[in-house]
Amino acid sequence: MTVSAVLAVASLAVTTVPAQAAEVGVSSTEIKFGMTLPMTGTASPGYNKIPAAVKAYFEYVNANGGINGRKLTLVVKDDQYVPTQAVAKTNELILKDKVMALLAPLGTANNKAVASVVNPGRRGIPVLFVNTGFSGFADKKKYPTTFSVLPSYIMEAKIMSEYIKDNFDGKKLGLIYQDDDFGDDALAGFKQAGINFAVKVPYASGSQSGTTAAGWVQKLQAGGAEVVILFGVSSATAAALGTAAVLKYAPQWILGSVGGDATTIKAAGVPAGVLYNAVGASFAPATTDTTDEYVKLFQDIYLKANPTQTFDNNVMIGMNTAFLTAQAIQAAGKNPTRKSLIAAIEKSGSTFASAALVPLNYSSTSHIGYNGYWFGKYSPTGDLKPAGGVYTVYTTDSADGAVVKSTYKRAAMPAKGLPN
Amino acid sequence: MHRFQKSNKLLLFIAFGFILFLLSNRVDELRVYQGASIAVYVIAISSIILLTGYSGQVSLGHGALLAIGAYSAAVARNEFNVPVVLCFFIAVLAAAFGGVLLGVAAARLTGPYLAGATLALAIGLPSLANQFTILGGEQGLIFDVGFPPLSLGEDFTQYKWFFWISALAALISMWLLSNVLRSRFGQNWRAGRSHEVAAQLAGINTGRSKILAFTISAGVAGLSGALLSMTIGTVSPSAFPLALSFSLLTGAVLSGVTTLSGVMIGAVTLVAIPEIADVIANRIGASERITTNLPGLIVSTLLIITVLFVPHGPVEQHRSRKAKKLLQKKN
Numbered sequence: 142m143t144v145s146a147v148l149a150v151a152s153l154a155v156t157t158v159p160a161q162a163a164e165v166g167v168s169s170t171e172i173k174f175g176m177t178l179p180m181t182g183t184a185s186p187g188y189n190k191i192p193a194a195v196k197a198y199f200e201y202v203n204a205n206g207g208i209n210g211r212k213l214t215l216v217v218k219d220d221q222y223v224p225t226q227a228v229a230k231t232n233e234l235i236l237k238d239k240v241m242a243l244l245a246p247l248g249t250a251n252n253k254a255v256a257s258v259v260n261p262g263r264r265g266i267p268v269l270f271v272n273t274g275f276s277g278f279a280d281k282k283k284y285p286t287t288f289s290v291l292p293s294y295i296m297e298a299k300i301m302s303e304y305i306k307d308n309f310d311g312k313k314l315g316l317i318y319q320d321d322d323f324g325d326d327a328l329a330g331f332k333q334a335g336i337n338f339a340v341k342v343p344y345a346s347g348s349q350s351g352t353t354a355a356g357w358v359q360k361l362q363a364g365g366a367e368v369v370i371l372f373g374v375s376s377a378t379a380a381a382l383g384t385a386a387v388l389k390y391a392p393q394w395i396l397g398s399v400g401g402d403a404t405t406i407k408a409a410g411v412p413a414g415v416l417y418n419a420v421g422a423s424f425a426p427a428t429t430d431t432t433d434e435y436v437k438l439f440q441d442i443y444l445k446a447n448p449t450q451t452f453d454n455n456v457m458i459g460m461n462t463a464f465l466t467a468q469a470i471q472a473a474g475k476n477p478t479r480k481s482l483i484a485a486i487e488k489s490g491s492t493f494a495s496a497a498l499v500p501l502n503y504s505s506t507s508h509i510g511y512n513g514y515w516f517g518k519y520s521p522t523g524d525l526k527p528a529g530g531v532y533t534v535y536t537t538d539s540a541d542g543a544v545v546k547s548t549y550k551r552a553a554m555p556a557k558g559l560p561n
Numbered sequence: 562m563h564r565f566q567k568s569n570k571l572l573l574f575i576a577f578g579f580i581l582f583l584l585s586n587r588v589d590e591l592r593v594y595q596g597a598s599i600a601v602y603v604i605a606i607s608s609i610i611l612l613t614g615y616s617g618q619v620s621l622g623h624g625a626l627l628a629i630g631a632y633s634a635a636v637a638r639n640e641f642n643v644p645v646v647l648c649f650f651i652a653v654l655a656a657a658f659g660g661v662l663l664g665v666a667a668a669r670l671t672g673p674y675l676a677g678a679t680l681a682l683a684i685g686l687p688s689l690a691n692q693f694t695i696l697g698g699e700q701g702l703i704f705d706v707g708f709p710p711l712s713l714g715e716d717f718t719q720y721k722w723f724f725w726i727s728a729l730a731a732l733i734s735m736w737l738l739s740n741v742l743r744s745r746f747g748q749n750w751r752a753g754r755s756h757e758v759a760a761q762l763a764g765i766n767t768g769r770s771k772i773l774a775f776t777i778s779a780g781v782a783g784l785s786g787a788l789l790s791m792t793i794g795t796v797s798p799s800a801f802p803l804a805l806s807f808s809l810l811t812g813a814v815l816s817g818v819t820t821l822s823g824v825m826i827g828a829v830t831l832v833a834i835p836e837i838a839d840v841i842a843n844r845i846g847a848s849e850r851i852t853t854n855l856p857g858l859i860v861s862t863l864l865i866i867t868v869l870f871v872p873h874g875p876v877e878q879h880r881s882r883k884a885k886k887l888l889q890k891k892n
Contacts, residue, residue, distance in 0.1 A: 263708075
């Protein structure tokens with residue numbers, strides 16, 4: 142019995158592995174990307190719309206002939222915003238699905254765990270446009286194949302601090318933040334800008350709920366916070382706003398970009414009226430601004446593919462990421478490899494067309510993407526709009542650089558919104 | 562005769578190890594990674610088999626013991642820069658110590674009370690990590706065993722390194738366990754499990770014997786916890802959910818709780834379930850919610866089916882059927 146088992150295993154051992162293709166994830170007809178993000182679980186609301194957004198744009202590109210005749214495809218894995226799951230799922234993407242590159246994996250802690258175990262950097266696997274603003278991921282030495290895209294949380298906090306000084310000077314400030322690297326990055330930015338908080342409320346990732354939010358509100362009220370910054374994921378923002386409304390606590394809210402998507406907040410049951418007059422930030426045009434050529438095109442593409450959904454900020458950023466990806470693949474040459482893809486972004490990434498109102502900062506020495514924000518207020522229907530209808534964009538860096546008014550002018554969209 | 566059998570067994574383990582070594586150089590990376598997971602599960606499940614099948618104590622909270630091992634290994638590595646090999650020993654010792662404490666309490670409890678106590682541990686212990694900054698909160702700690710030594714060659718992958726480490730650990734612990742189970746201690750455990758009063762009359766201190774079983778089982782669980790966190794690179798409360806404890810228990814039931822030799826069945830099944838779930842989800846085009854929950858559903862279903870139809874596990878069932886046939890032939 143045992144002997145036969147041993148023999149069976151031994152015979153398995155002699156069978157050989159098939160030969161590898163030219164580049165993993167690239168065939169003559171297809172280029173495969175992989176994404177991990179929370180599709181289910183506490184942190185998933187809002188972000189779980191991103192894959193459909195990316196796929197909608199990819200399908201649009203594919204319907205228009207693909208990139209050099211190859212279709213772009215996306216494999217999505219649900220990590221429930223749990224780092225251990227992110228590691229397991231990323232392993233699957235690389236080993237089983239054999240993707241060419243990881244695309245927009247979401248979450249600071251998740252990306253850190255993946256970087257240390259799966260170690261795409263050491264294996265030369267590109268990690269494009271990570272969906273986190275943790276400033277550390279732009280460190281090319283530590284994460285050689287990773288490209289940031291979102292402005293860092295430090296940048297966001299610095300620019301937000303400027304806005305606070307201009308508009309709410311002398312008011313008592315409160316802050317709700319996620320108690321991990323995501324929150325620490327924000328704290329670093331506020332400290333840099335010399336902002337002091339009367340009340341600071343950290344929450345553990347995954348602990349956000351109506352019940353815990355009641356505790357947050359109590360602390361903020363006790364501390365007399367007049368202006369409260371919500372620097373967490375969408376579900377935390379929604380929990381804080383919803384609970385505060387029930388408890389009749391109405392400070393001036395300022396929403397961080399991560400949790401500032403109005404559709405997600407409203408979908409969680411927060412009335413639009415609660416959002417009204419809250420301050421929010423974005424680096425892309427307002428999603429309701431259909432006079433913007435990108436908003437119009439992306440909205441058309443997305444709603445055609447997902448007619449029952451709402452076009453929101455998560456969707457727009459997702460489609461913009463897909464648009465950048467298509468350009469990167471185009472720039473990586475006729476037969477793109479992992480190496481040529483990374484080289485292409487370093488070489489010409491800063492000239493990629495994009496919907497954002499701030500520049501991309503890629504170069505052979507920088508993996509920093511966008512570096513600025515505009516601030517606006519939510520309308521009575523809960524849509525974020527720039528003050529006075531004009532986007533005033535500020536840029537800065539993740540170090541001690543000043544916050545400056547941007548002079549960046551976005552280039553016109555390439556024909557049909559396709560890479561040229 | 563007995564001596565011959567023993568050395569024969571050792572040879573078998575070495576031969577099996579050699580085949581695994583050859584195999585790891587042949588199959589692709591995904592299989593190697595899954596092999597590492599199987600090795601980790603083999604160790605974890607065998608610790609449950611020892612406790613439940615041999616000493617007759619129930620633990621619904623083995624995940625907590627895995628967590629103790631994992632956290633102590635990670636803290637030793639990160640805070641004190643202890644060499645990796647020693648980290649695994651520390652994991653064993655720390656978890657074994659937890660096992661002693663738990664065992665002392667467990668020796669006074671039986672049946673549902675013991676199950677309840679261990680269940681509470683599984684729920685409570687991992688969230689303790691949020692109370693101490695040294696344990697890294699919800700985000701947890703990185704547990705990095707480092708790159709494979711360069712002497713193994715440029716192409717030697719991280720996964721293969723994980724596999725070698727965990728497979729070696731599994732082989733060694735299985736060999737040690739199979740010897741312990743055949744020793745006086747193993748016989749005492751079985752005697753206590755079958756009839757506690759009779760065992761006591763025969764001069765066995767059943768209380769002490771139970772505590773010893775808990776200690777060894779916990780130590781083994783601690784080792785698997787450290788190995789588990791090695792393969793996922795991090796230690797965090799979310800790595801040791803209640804579902805892990807239940808999966809391991811299911812693995813043990815599938816393997817047959819009373820026989821160590823079936824342990825591979827449970828381990829392979831646990832690694833295969835997510836794959837099967839994936840295939841099913843793709844086939845029926847299921848939504849994300851279903852895809853995420855399907856593995857848990859399969860685990861639970863398997864547990865129920867096994868308990869209903871092969872309560873002692875397939876290996877034991879096969880054996881008893883053989884024995885019955887033999888008996889019929891004789892008659």
